[in-house]
Each structure stands twice: as C-alpha cells, then as structure tokens.
Amino acid sequence: MFKKFSPKDDVSGKSKVKSSVQRGIRSKILEQYPALNPYIEELMPKKDPLILVKCHDRLNVVMVNDQLLFFNHHDGPYFPTLQILHKFPDIMPQVQVDRGAIKFVLSGANIMCPGLTSKGARIDVDLPVDTPVAVLAEGKEHALALGELKMSTQDIKSINKGVGVELVHFINDGLWHAKIEA
Amino acid sequence: MSDTEDNAAAQEWPSTRVLTDIVYCGVCTLPVEYCEFAGTTTKCQKWLRNKDVALFAKTWPAVDLTEKMDDATLEEDSTLTKEQKKAEAKAAQEAKKKAAQRLIIKRVERTKRKCVIEVSGLELFGVDLKKAAKLFATKFACGSSVTKNPQGTDDIIVQGDVQDDIYDLVLDTWPQVPEEQIELTEGKKK
Numbered sequence: 001m002f003k004k005f006s007p008k009d010d011v012s013g014k015s016k017v018k019s020s021v022q023r024g025i026r027s028k029i030l031e032q033y034p035a036l037n038p039y040i041e042e043l044m045p046k047k048d049p050l051i052l053v054k055c056h057d058r059l060n061v062v063m064v065n066d067q068l069l070f071f072n073h074h075d076g077p078y079f080p081t082l083q084i085l086h087k088f089p090d091i092m093p094q095v096q097v098d099r100g101a102i103k104f105v106l107s108g109a110n111i112m113c114p115g116l117t118s119k120g121a122r123i124d125v126d127l128p129v130d131t132p133v134a135v136l137a138e139g140k141e142h143a144l145a146l147g148e149l150k151m152s153t154q155d156i157k158s159i160n161k162g163v164g165v166e167l168v169h170f171i172n173d174g175l176w177h178a179k180i181e182a
Numbered sequence: 183m184s185d186t187e188d189n190a191a192a193q194e195w196p197s198t199r200v201l202t203d204i205v206y207c208g209v210c211t212l213p214v215e216y217c218e219f220a221g222t223t224t225k226c227q228k229w230l231r232n233k234d235v236a237l238f239a240k241t242w243p244a245v246d247l248t249e250k251m252d253d254a255t256l257e258e259d260s261t262l263t264k265e266q267k268k269a270e271a272k273a274a275q276e277a278k279k280k281a282a283q284r285l286i287i288k289r290v291e292r293t294k295r296k297c298v299i300e301v302s303g304l305e306l307f308g309v310d311l312k313k314a315a316k317l318f319a320t321k322f323a324c325g326s327s328v329t330k331n332p333q334g335t336d337d338i339i340v341q342g343d344v345q346d347d348i349y350d351l352v353l354d355t356w357p358q359v360p361e362e363q364i365e366l367t368e369g370k371k372k
Contacts, residue, residue: 035198090198142213
C-alpha cells in the first residue's frame with residue numbers, strides 16, 4: 001500500500017480533528033491494541049492536537065506532534081506505523097518468515113504461505129483471516145513489515161500455497177520515510 | 183484523575199515490552215539488523231562501526247575479523263566486492279545526475295509588454311515550491327503560484343517582468359543552487 005508513497009503527491013489534505021473525533025480514534029486504537037493502554041498518554045497526549053492526514057483511497061494517517069502513529073484504510077482496522085511497532089513490539093500478533101523471504105518482503109511482496117511454514121518461519125498462535133499481524137524475520141529482533149492475514153493460520157499451514165499475508169507496510173517503504181509537516 | 187485510574191487497572195491489559203533503544207542506521211534508516219538488505223551495505227557498516235563498535239560486532243559477526251585488517255590497511259582499500267562496485271557506480275551516477283540538473287527561468291510573453299516568468303526545476307535542489315512561490319510573491323509584489331506543467335512536474339509562475347531579479351534572488355536565497363546550472367531563456371507560451 002505504501003510502496004510508492006510520497007507525502008508530496010499522495011497527501012490530499014491534513015486537518016486538525018475535533019476533540020470528539022480524537023477521542024473516538026483513541027478509543028478505537030485502544031480497543032484494538034489493549035496493550036497500549038499504559039502508554040497511550042505518552043503517545044498521544046489528550047491535550048495535543050491530533051492531525052489526520054488524508055491520502056488517496058481513503059487512507060488516513062494519525063499524526064500527533066509531527067510523528068506518524070497509526071493509519072487505517074477505508075475505515076478498517078488501525079495499524080501502527082513500524083516505528084511505533086518497534087517501540088512496542090508485543091501489541092499485535094506476530095508471524096515470522098524465513099530468511100529467504102526477507103529480501104522480497106522488503107521490496108513489498110505479499111508473503112506466500114511457504115515462507116510462513118518453512119523451517120525458519122514461525123506461527124505461534126492461531127489467528128483468523130483478516131487479522132493485522134506484525135511480520136518478523138528469522139534471526140532478526142525487530143519487525144520488518146505489517147500485514148493482514150489473507151487466510152487463517154490453520155489454512156496457511158494446511159493449504160501451504162498462495163498468498164498468506166497481504167503486505168501493508170514495510171520498512172524502507174514510502175510511509176517509513178514519510179515526513180509530513182503539520 | 184483518570185490517568186491514575188488507568189494505571190491502577192493496568193493489570194487487566196496484556197503487557198508489551200517497551201523498547202526505546204533501537205538503533206536505526208544513519209545511512210539506510212533501517213534498524214541496523216536489516217542493513218544487509220538495504221543495498222548500501224558497505225556505507226552502513228562504516229557508519230555503524232564509527233558509531234558503536236560493540237553493536238557492530240554483534241550485527242556483523244562475519245565482518246568482525248576483517249575489520250581489524252581493514253584498520254591496518256585503510257578502510258577503503260578492502261577488496262572491492264560486487265556490492266561495493268555496484269554502490270560506487272550508483273553514487274557516481276547520482277553525482278552525474280546532480281550536475282545535469284537545470285534550473286530554468288523562462289520569460290514568457292503573454293500580451294504586448296506583459297509577461298510571466300516560469301521557474302522550473304527548483305524542486306531538484308530541495309526547495310519547497312510553495313514557500314518559494316510565496317517568497318517571490320512578497321519580494322516582487324506580484325502574483326506567484328505553483329502550477330503543473332504539461333510534463334507533470336511543478337513550475338512556479340510569477341506574474342511580472344522580473345526574470346533577472348529572480349535570478350539574483352535565487353542565488354541569494356538558496357546557496358545550494360550553483361550559478362552555472364541556472365538557465366535564463368525566453369519563449370512563447372503554447
């Protein structure tokens with residue numbers, strides 16, 4: 001989604017949102033990532049204005065204090081940006097790909113099932129389809145991408161063919177580099 | 183305060199580690215463990231070595247031994263690997279590209295005695311076009327705006343006969359724009 005994303009061309013508008021909307025976004029994020037509860041005040045202080053950056057295709061990026069925090073697409077689930085995910089690594093379920101897949105993930109490819117089931121890969125918990133997941137890599141500490149499951153983890157293991165995780169955001173993509181001024 | 187309540191109830195929520203000491207590479211911006219996939223590996227290594235030797239040893243265990251050799255010989259003298267060659271070629275190409283960038287200040291006749299100035303290519307030098315347009319407008323007391331040209335890139339249109347003044351102003355305001363890369367031309371619109 002962010003493979004070719006440049007703030008200059010793709011941002012269609014940014015606006016400070018009403019405090020009621022701000023509260024709504026905040027509660028939605030907390031509902032999705034309950035582990036963030038103790039830290040939310042640090043991430044998005046109630047007093048500071050929240051800026052919603054609107055991009056093409058109904059993509060919204062939540063920005064507080066010039067820092068991009070979360071984004072969502074078509075009113076779907078909120079995803080943290082990878083910078084935030086690196087800071088709070090355990091807020092979302094994780095899958096791990098093998099070493100061979102890293103190269104392709106870093107150029108924006110969707111993750112195929114074999115990359116998730118082979119030896120270096122790992123799926124610890126059972127997750128239903130459409131779950132946002134963090135993508136880790138074999139031998140690495142930090143997440144390298146964010147995605148959405150296109151199959152349940154059960155199916156990934158049993159079918160083992162085709163796209164398992166649709167890639168949403170990965171390190172070194174447009175959003176990773178994006179700097180947006182308020 | 184509600185904050186204290188939040189903290190009191192924190193046990194109910196799943197916990198997460200909080201990492202605050204992640205080192206991002208100064209060259210490729212990735213977490214250092216992913217430098218090997220960034221395509222600028224040698225530069226990244228150099229950067230990390232200068233910054234944090236312990237972390238360097240941890241991230242690049244294979245390179246650790248050669249590091250000492252490098253120090254003896256000189257960093258850049260290490261045998262050129264394929265990747266290094268590639269990166270160097272890329273850098274050379276970029277330098278070439280940079281030299282080829284042109285800032286064109288074009289005077290376009292509109293009606294008799296009236297003209298506009300088109301400034302194109304300013305964005306190549308890392309200038310915010312909107313701010314530049316505003317600057318021109320205030321300096322020359324005339325209309326100035328950013329418009330898309332047929333090639334799809336952005337131009338600044340200044341409504342006034344101020345070609346030479348813009349030339350001087352650009353040189354004064356943005357020292358990164360070299361004088362020999364500015365081109366003054368005249369032309370007709372459409």
